[in-house]
Amino acid sequence: MAEHETAARVGIVCGSRSDFPVMEKAVELLAGLEVPCELHAISAHRAPDLLFRFVGAAEARGIRVFIAGAGGAAHLPGVVAAKTILPVIGVPIPTQVGGGLDSLLSIVQMPKGIPVATVAVGGAENAALLAAEILALSDPALRGRLQAYRDAQTRSIEDDESNADLRGER
Ligand code: RP5
Numbered sequence: 630m631a632e633h634e635t636a637a638r639v640g641i642v643c644g645s646r647s648d649f650p651v652m653e654k655a656v657e658l659l660a661g662l663e664v665p666c667e668l669h670a671i672s673a674h675r676a677p678d679l680l681f682r683f684v685g686a687a688e689a690r691g692i693r694v695f696i697a698g699a700g701g702a703a704h705l706p707g708v709v710a711a712k713t714i715l716p717v718i719g720v721p722i723p724t725q726v727g728g729g730l731d732s733l734l735s736i737v738q739m740p741k742g743i744p745v746a747t748v749a750v751g752g753a754e755n756a757a758l759l760a761a762e763i764l765a766l767s768d769p770a771l772r773g774r775l776q777a778y779r780d781a782q783t784r785s786i787e788d789d790e791s792n793a794d795l796r797g798e799r
Pocket of ligand 1: 643644645646647648672698699700701722
């Protein structure tokens with residue numbers, strides 16, 4: 630578990646430590662936006678009771694959004710969503726099956742009634758941005774940091790050397 634000093638607002642969970650290289654991209658992005666988060670490896674099928682305890686206690690500890698990553702028969706995000714009314718964002722982990730098509734379909738094809746917002750295969754950065762956007766609905770300072778992130782991203786493209794001849798057309 631990686632825990633920041635202040636209470637986590639985003640709970641990040643994945644099915645295995647082998648998912649950490651993908652999920653740590655979300656941790657890094659949230660840290661840049663000054664959003665406290667925590668990262669856990671809790672398999673939904675190997676440790677369901679621990680997963681239920683984690684999800685059940687999370688809201689009282691300050692968590693407002695979950696990011697859940699899993700690969701293969703990726704039921705973890707759906708199981709998390711089944712146990713909470715907080716928003717859940719699913720991250721399909723790349724696998725040997727079509728680059729992670731199995732994970733993508735497992736997460737995106739949630740039957741009606743229990744939604745999981747699904748990002749691209751390996752798309753942990755977008756999961757972090759979406760989580761931050763949800764939190765920013767009630768956090769103007771975070772909204773400002775998200776806008777600054779967007780502006781910097783746009784500037785880096787406008788300032789790219791390949792676009793030098795287009796600068797006068799701004
Ligand atoms: C899933 O199975 C995990 O999310 C991981 O992506 C995949 C492989 O898990 P390990 O064999 O690395 O534990 O549950």
